[in-house]
Amino acid sequence: MTDLYPAADDREIxxxxxxxxTAAAQDVEAFLRRLPEVPDPADVTEYANLLTREExxxxxxxxxxxxxxxxxxxxxxxxxx
Numbered sequence: 001m002t003d004l005y006p007a008a009d010d011r012e013i014x015x016x017x018x019x020x021x022t023a024a025a026q027d028v029e030a031f032l033r034r035l036p037e038v039p040d041p042a043d044v045t046e047y048a049n050l051l052t053r054e055e056x057x058x059x060x061x062x063x064x065x066x067x068x069x070x071x072x073x074x075x076x077x078x079x080x081x
Contacts, residue, residue: 010068017064021057028054 028050035043065071 010064014061014064014068014070017057017061021054021061024050024054024057 028047031047031050035047039047
């Protein structure tokens with residue numbers, strides 16, 4: 001028999017993954033707020049590192065959601081194809 005609710009540990013892992021993703025997205029926003037009008041190579045490198053972290057934490061959050069039973073097949077519409 002399948003449990004109707006995910007185990008507490010799966011939910012906690014998901015909450016932690018969501019918090020990490022939120023923090024990563026906030027770091028991107030903070031960087032963009034202080035970005036100079038003309039970015040230098042160090043700014044480009046920092047931005048690339050921040051985006052990589054944000055993408056990794058998003059993937060971790062999605063994996064945790066899947067483990068907690070919150071799998072979503074697709075958010076994109078197939079209309080117009």
